[in-house]
Amino acid sequence: MINVGLDIGSQFVKTVVLKDRINVATCVDKLGSGSIETLVFDNYITALQKAGIEEKNVDYTVATGIGREFIGFADIQISEILCSTRGVNWLPPPTGFFLDMGMEKAIVVKNHDGKPFQSFRNDRCASGTGRYLDIAAKPLGLSVEEMGEVSLKSTKEISISSNCAVFAESEIISLIHQKEKTEDIVRAIFKSMASKVHSLILKMGNVKNLTMIGGFAKNVGLVKAIELEAGCEVIVPSIIDPQLVTALGAALIGSENEKTTASL
Amino acid sequence: MITAGIDVGSLSTKAVIVADGKPVGSGIVLTSPDTEASAANSMNKALQQSGLARNDILHVTGTGYGRINISFADKTTTEIACHAKGANAQNGLVRTILDMGGQDCKAIRCDEQGRVVNFVMNDKCAAGTGRFLERIADLIDCSLEELGPMSLQGVNKHLPISSTCAVFAEEDIRKLIRAGEDVNAILAGAFDSLAIRIQALIDRVGTEETLCFSGGVAKNVGIVTRLEKSLGLKIFIPIDPQIIGAFGAALIGWESMQ
Numbered sequence: 383m384i385n386v387g388l389d390i391g392s393q394f395v396k397t398v399v400l401k402d403r404i405n406v407a408t409c410v411d412k413l414g415s416g417s418i419e420t421l422v423f424d425n426y427i428t429a430l431q432k433a434g435i436e437e438k439n440v441d442y443t444v445a446t447g448i449g450r451e452f453i454g455f456a457d458i459q460i461s462e463i464l465c466s467t468r469g470v471n472w473l474p475p476p477t478g479f480f481l482d483m484g485m486e487k488a489i490v491v492k493n494h495d496g497k498p499f500q501s502f503r504n505d506r507c508a509s510g511t512g513r514y515l516d517i518a519a520k521p522l523g524l525s526v527e528e529m530g531e532v533s534l535k536s537t538k539e540i541s542i543s544s545n546c547a548v549f550a551e552s553e554i555i556s557l558i559h560q561k562e563k564t565e566d567i568v569r570a571i572f573k574s575m576a577s578k579v580h581s582l583i584l585k586m587g588n589v590k591n592l593t594m595i596g597g598f599a600k601n602v603g604l605v606k607a608i609e610l611e612a613g614c615e616v617i618v619p620s621i622i623d624p625q626l627v628t629a630l631g632a633a634l635i636g637s638e639n640e641k642t643t644a645s646l
Numbered sequence: 647m648i649t650a651g652i653d654v655g656s657l658s659t660k661a662v663i664v665a666d667g668k669p670v671g672s673g674i675v676l677t678s679p680d681t682e683a684s685a686a687n688s689m690n691k692a693l694q695q696s697g698l699a700r701n702d703i704l705h706v707t708g709t710g711y712g713r714i715n716i717s718f719a720d721k722t723t724t725e726i727a728c729h730a731k732g733a734n735a736q737n738g739l740v741r742t743i744l745d746m747g748g749q750d751c752k753a754i755r756c757d758e759q760g761r762v763v764n765f766v767m768n769d770k771c772a773a774g775t776g777r778f779l780e781r782i783a784d785l786i787d788c789s790l791e792e793l794g795p796m797s798l799q800g801v802n803k804h805l806p807i808s809s810t811c812a813v814f815a816e817e818d819i820r821k822l823i824r825a826g827e828d829v830n831a832i833l834a835g836a837f838d839s840l841a842i843r844i845q846a847l848i849d850r851v852g853t854e855e856t857l858c859f860s861g862g863v864a865k866n867v868g869i870v871t872r873l874e875k876s877l878g879l880k881i882f883i884p885i886d887p888q889i890i891g892a893f894g895a896a897l898i899g900w901e902s903m904q
Contacts, residue, residue: 415824486814486817505810506808506810506814507771507810507811507814508811508813508814513814513817514813544770545770545771546770546772547772547811547812548772548813549749549770549772559679
């Protein structure tokens with residue numbers, strides 16, 4: 383049984399191919415200009431080629447993510463939160479909560495045996511999402527990936543008072559002019575992000591540990607800042623790229639769906 | 647009696663000199679990191695225009711974000727009180743003032759004597775401030791002055807652009823540019839989204855008789871036209887909307903001397 387999960391985010395498209403519910407191939411591509419459906423289809427075909435599977439042998443394809451409605455070739459479109467919760471539930475160790483941080487969202491979900499029970503997300507505001515890091519990285523001349531390592535070298539605590547990403551950018555520029563060290567500024571940026579995430583976690587109540595997924599879970603500086611700010615343990619999946627968890631969940635839901643249809 | 651008001655804003659510093667309550671000179675300079683020097687420079691410009699000497703001025707009132715740094719000010723007061731006073735002095739029918747600068751947006755309600763009754767402000771979020779316009783101008787590569795007239799040419803089509811976050815609005819605009827939409831129509835959408843934010847702020851203090859629009863953004867015809875339509879009233883725009891705060895400060899100083 384071959385199941386494919388496609389997660390179309392605001393920046394990347396991610397494909398996971400499962401053969402008898404075992405992960406056999408994945409593919410991640412950045413979305414550029416051009417037709418989304420073509421880009422996603424190319425990504426899908428590349429993943430299948432990696433797995434050595436022909437397209438006609440695919441049993442079920444599930445599309446998710448904000449761009450899911452553009453994917454006509456998928457068998458079904460399912461919301462992100464259902465897929466991400468299903469994906470997280472498959473990961474060891476089990477945690478009751480997870481944080482999904484993407485380019486345009488930050489969402490904390492209570493996982494009830496693979497189904498979302500309660501969730502809180504950013505209010506259509508870029509602060510506290512990956513976009514904030516993207517904006518903050520520019521005046522420092524760093525990539526978001528580089529920021530993680532850099533922040534760990536910080537020795538001085540400074541703070542950024544603006545919540546708004548646009549105003550924070552100006553504040554970062556003035557910190558650079560005040561000759562503050564890059565590593566200290568980066569730590570302040572992560573701290574400011576983490577405090578936003580913390581407020582989402584607080585709404586959830588007592589959270590001792592949570593799994594973090596999404597591309598930004600790969601950022602050590604951010605993970606550390608969230609742990610410090612929220613006072614809880616943040617577990618980043620090690621058996622699969624955290625960016626792929628939602629696509630994995632989509633493929634898993636597909637495999638279950640097919641089973642149900644077969645048994646009917 | 648001659649008094650002066652200095653308004654040190656985030657982008658520019660304004661000075662106004664009044665003789666017995668009437669403006670006789672004004673000066674605008676860009677705010678440099680040395681706010682004290684900016685305040686002195688704006689004052690010198692105003693003195694030149696009025697033909698007065700520094701010694702002629704009996705009282706200096708400082709206002710604006712940088713007011714604490716003006717060492718030669720005799721007193722300081724909030725820009726909210728100054729805008730209410732200045733706008734009401736220019737037009738006695740003014741009861742609501744919208745002040746929109748590069749960094750914040752305020753809606754102020756005053757009584758017939760220009761005293762503040764109520765106010766709300768947004769200085770936390772870039773959506774709904776002049777900064778949003780600056781970023782759009784950068785994005786589509788044209789000047790701030792061109793934006794307003796362009797936005798009025800593209801009103802036939804409604805393009806959805808986020809009004810809750812300047813960053814996401816920029817994303818929306820980029821997508822629309824990529825989709826080949828007309829620049830004027832995109833600007834119309836962006837201005838509509840900004841007008842929604844401003845309208846919400848004004849609604850919280852309410853309007854009555856005349857509304858005065860001050861601050862740099864008041865020069866933008868795209869915003870003024872949209873607000874007049876949605877509020878259903880004629881907006882009063884002072885001849886020089888940028889100096890209303892400094893003018894009000896000078897008046898407050900003059901009143902305190904009497």
